[in-house]
Amino acid sequence: MDFPSIPQAKHVLNMTNQAIAATQQLRTTVTNVFEFLRDGMNADENSTQSSSNQFLQRYQELLQAVNKDFTELEKLGNAMTTVPELSVTPLGPAGQLGMESSADDNSLFQNTLLAYQWYTKSHSRGQIAHSTFHAYKRTTSTSATSLLKARRGLVSNPPQTVKPHHFPANQLDNYLSNMLPRQVPDLSIKVIFSLGSTRILHITVEHVFFALISFKSLYIEKIIVRGLDEDILNQAENPDMFTSSRYECMRQITDHATSALLYVDHYPQLQIDLKPRFILTWLQNYKTLFSDSCNKCGKILSAGVPPTWRDFKTHAPYHSTCK
Structure with missing residues (x-):
């Protein structure tokens, strides 16, 4: 103001x-x-x-x-x-101070308004700190209670959380080869590289592009998107996870896919098998890449590129400059 x-x-x-x-x-x-x-x-x-x-x-x-x-x-x-306009912030009777004709009284109203804004901001941040502290306190207390019960023998089998990097290899292969393709039937999914806990999937979005997705156990490390007429393997006959596509729209989709990985990592409470499903469901919406129009400008092409961005929640198409 x-x-x-x-x-x-x-x-x-x-x-x-x-x-x-x-x-x-x-x-x-x-x-x-x-x-x-x-x-x-x-x-x-x-x-x-x-x-x-x-x-x-x-x-x-x-x-x-x-x-x-x-x-x-x-x-x-x-x-x-x-x-x-000085009555935007509801200060009650303090708003009457602005009607005084003296310059000193007008500065009093200004100082009162600034103090109110400072108080509101401090109160809001105090509430956030209070909730964060109590959440941490509850988590610590729960962990301490569980540990105490385990030492006393009250808990025979404490719950174990499986981390993405420690997913069993046999379950990983079964999930990537059988369960995941059934969850996103519109995509063609096959494992083209397997070494230790590393897997590389070849994902084909029908008649549009293919994507190489690198898994470290059940954690997605990288996604790269290329056109259907581009190479999958490098000179060493291994999946090429580094060469960028020669098409501008495919390079943009690769950048957006990297943003999708960062987005889903902000939700640690999600089950580890739901994150790959989220990414593949999001990629599945690109099957109409060359026929969808932008939700903002209404055009199909902008600077010669179709709408390459898909909203993470609604999957609505947007150009990179319109999102």
Whole structure:
């Protein structure tokens, strides 16, 4: 919120006083016109032509005075600057401080508003710190209680959490080869490289592109997207996970896929088998890459490139410059 400086406030106050004085002058001249018409002409003056001319001349002078005062008031009104709106933040009775004419009182209102904003921000951050501390306290207390019960023999088999990097190899192969293809039936999925806990999947989005996805156990390390007419293997006959596509739209989709990996990593509470499913479901929406129009501009092509961005929640298509 922008506040008027003291010179601006003084200027507005000066213009307001001039406008009030001009309004009073206009009321006086208008009153003179009506009083003159009320008195009219004397009976003995109605008979002479000169008296009639003098009456009309005086009436014309009074009207010209009214017109002059009205023009002056209109100029003052147009020259006045608009006072910034200070009632956006609800301060209750403190908002009345802005009606004071003294510059010191106006600065008091400004300082009060700044103090209120500082208090609101501090209160909000205090609430966040309070909730974070109690969440940490509950987690620590739960862990300590579980450990104490385990030492006392009250918990025979404490729950074990399987981490993505320690997923059993046989279960990993079964998941990537059988379970995952059934979850996203519109994609062609096959394992083309397997060494230790590393797997590389070849994903084909029908008639659009293929993607190479590198898994470290059940954790996705990298995604690269290329056109259907581009090479899958490098000169050593291994899956090429480093060469960028020669097509601009495929390079953009690779960047967006990397963003999708970062997005899904922000949700550690998700089960480890749901993250690959999320990524492949998101890639599945590119099957209409060359026919979808942008949800913002309504066009199919922008700078010769189709809408390569898909929203993570709604899967709506957007150009990279429109998202």
